[in-house]
Amino acid sequence: MADETITLYEAIGGDATVRALTRRFYELMDTLPEASHCRAIHPPxxxxxxxKFYDYLTGYLxxxxxxxxxxxxxxxRRRHFVAPIGATERDEWLLCFRRAMDETIENPKLREIIWGPVEKLAFHMQNRKEGEQ
Structure with a gap:
């Protein structure tokens, strides 16, 4: 019997988990003092x-x-270029994502599989050097 391959989306729990992850991510960004720079570059x-993040993560996973x-x-990168994303904003975004993932995705192995590419993507999104306006 052949092994059936499932997607990360299915493995983490599908729609309910992606919704919980995105909801918690933005709750953290909106409330954590240590995410204030990242929060400041988002709309009120x-x-x-x-x-949009839910839509994106659904397909991404x-x-x-x-x-x-x-x-x-x-x-x-093009869609986010209007937002000044330096190392501080990038790191704060990653902090929120990591915490949200830790709280909503039960399996640590799945979290680690997701983390590597997400961290790489966050570094790719950085469009400002420190001190650059």
């Missing part, structure tokens, strides 16, 4: 950001390609 109302269907190719 995080509803739209949370919705192997679920339905919701983001692409709604918004086209992600082009993440």
């Amino acid at each position: 109302d995080l509803t739209g950001s949370e919705s 192997g679920g339905p390609p919701v983001y692409v269907e709604k918004h086209g190719h992600p082009m993440l």
Whole structure:
């Protein structure tokens, strides 16, 4: 009998887990003092950001390609270039993501599988050097 391959999306619990992860991520960003720089580059109302991040993560983790269907190719770096993302903002974003993931994804091995590419993506999104406006 052949092994069936499942996606990370399915392995972590599908839609319910991705929703919980994105909700917790933005709750943390909105409330943690140590995420204030990251929070400052987001709109006052995080509803739209949370919705788009949920759509993106759903497809990124192997679920339905919701983001692409709604918004086209992600082009993440280009879409985020209007926001000044330095090392501080990047690290605060990663802090929120790591905590949200730790709280919503039970399996530590799955968290580690997700963490590497997400951390690499966060470094790719940085578009400012420290001290650069």
